[in-house]
Amino acid sequence: MGCNLEATIFNIGRCSLHDGNGLRTVVYFKGCSMRCLWCHNPESWNKKPELLFYPNKCIGCGRCAANCVYGVHYGEGEHLLDRSKCIACGKCAELCPSGALELCGRSMRPDEIMQEILKDRHFYERSGGGVTFSGGECLLWPEFLKELMEACRKENINIAVETALNVSWENVLMASKYADSFFCDIKHSDSNIHKRLTGAGNDLILDNLRKLSHIHDDIIVRVPLIPGANDDDDVLADIARIVNELEGVRGVELLKYNNLALGKGKALDKNMRSYGEPQTEEVMEAKREVIFSVLNKDKVVIC
Numbered sequence: 001m002g003c004n005l006e007a008t009i010f011n012i013g014r015c016s017l018h019d020g021n022g023l024r025t026v027v028y029f030k031g032c033s034m035r036c037l038w039c040h041n042p043e044s045w046n047k048k049p050e051l052l053f054y055p056n057k058c059i060g061c062g063r064c065a066a067n068c069v070y071g072v073h074y075g076e077g078e079h080l081l082d083r084s085k086c087i088a089c090g091k092c093a094e095l096c097p098s099g100a101l102e103l104c105g106r107s108m109r110p111d112e113i114m115q116e117i118l119k120d121r122h123f124y125e126r127s128g129g130g131v132t133f134s135g136g137e138c139l140l141w142p143e144f145l146k147e148l149m150e151a152c153r154k155e156n157i158n159i160a161v162e163t164a165l166n167v168s169w170e171n172v173l174m175a176s177k178y179a180d181s182f183f184c185d186i187k188h189s190d191s192n193i194h195k196r197l198t199g200a201g202n203d204l205i206l207d208n209l210r211k212l213s214h215i216h217d218d219i220i221v222r223v224p225l226i227p228g229a230n231d232d233d234d235v236l237a238d239i240a241r242i243v244n245e246l247e248g249v250r251g252v253e254l255l256k257y258n259n260l261a262l263g264k265g266k267a268l269d270k271n272m273r274s275y276g277e278p279q280t281e282e283v284m285e286a287k288r289e290v291i292f293s294v295l296n297k298d299k300v301v302i303c
C-alpha cells in the first residue's frame with residue numbers, strides 16, 4: 001500500500017450498530033463541502049486538525065500559555081485564543097490537566113487506518129459487519145479513499161459509505177466501484193431552502209443520487225429531521241416522491257435531531273443554531289408514517 005497519501009481523520013469509532021449491517025468500524029474523515037446550520041459535527045468542517053477549547057473545564061493553571069511558542073493563548077481574567085496563530089501541534093492539549101483542550105483530527109496513512117480496521121475483523125465475521133467511511137465528507141478524499149477501499153476489498157471486508165453527495169460525480173463513481181452500500185442524505189426537497197439551511201443547493205446532490213441509483217442497488221436515503229427546518233409533512237412527502245423515482249434506493253431512514261453540536265461549536269468559536277429538543281419517539285413514528293404513506297411498496301422505511 002502506497003505511503004505517500006495522507007488524510008485527516010477525526011475519529012475511528014468501534015462496534016457501531018447504526019451505520020450499516022452488523023457491527024461497524026466507522027472512519028470519520030475531516031472536511032465537508034456543506035455547512036448545515038444544525039451540523040452534529042462542526043469539528044468535521046475544516047480539513048485540517050483544529051484545537052477545541054472548553055472554557056468551563058479550564059482551571060486557569062496557565063500551562064497552555066506557558067508552553068505554546070506561538071502565543072495562541074492569552075487574556076487577563078478571561079482565557080482567549082488567537083486561532084490564526086495556531087498550527088494545531090497539540091502540545092497544549094497534551095499538557096492541559098483538566099481536559100479543557102482537545103486536538104481534533106490527525107493525519108493518517110491508509111495503512112495506519114487498515115491496521116485499525118483489521119483489529120475489528122472478528123466482530124465483522126461474527127456480526128456480518130464491516131467498515132463505514134463517514135465524515136465530514138469522506139468523498140472529499142478520493143485518492144486516499146480509493147486506496148483504502150482497495151485494501152478492504154483484498155481483505156474481503158464489507159464497505160459502507162456515508163455521504164452528502166455534494167461532490168463531483170467522478171468521486172461518487174469511484175466509490176461505487178468498491179462500496180457494498182451507501183447512506184446518502186437528502187436534507188430538503190427544495191433547492192433554495194436547502195441552500196439556506198446547508199450552504200449548498202440540492203441540484204448536484206440529487207443529480208449524483210440519480211446517477212448512483214442507476215448503477216448501485218444498495219442505497220439508503222437518510223433525512224436528518226430538524227424541527228422547524230425540514231420536518232413538515234409536505235417536505236417529507238416530496239422526499240418520498242423523489243425516492244420513488246430512484247431505482248437503486250432501498251429505503252428511507254429518518255434521523256432524530258440532537259443538539260450536541262452546541263457545545264462543540266462553542267469550543268471552536270462557531271455559533272451553532274439550536275433547533276430545540278430531540279423529537280420524541282411518537283413524533284418520529286408519525287413522521288415515518290408520512291414517508292411510508294407515499295413510498296412505493298418495494299421500498300422500506302427504516303426504524
Ligand code: SF4
Pocket residue numbers: 051067068069070071072073085086087088089090091092093
Ligand atoms: S495546538 Fe500548538 S500551536 Fe495551537 S495553541 Fe496548542 S500549543 Fe499552540
Ligand code: SF4
Pocket residue numbers: 057058059060061062063064065092095096097098099100101
Ligand atoms: S492548560 Fe488547560 S486548564 Fe490550564 S489554563 Fe490551559 S486550558 Fe486551562
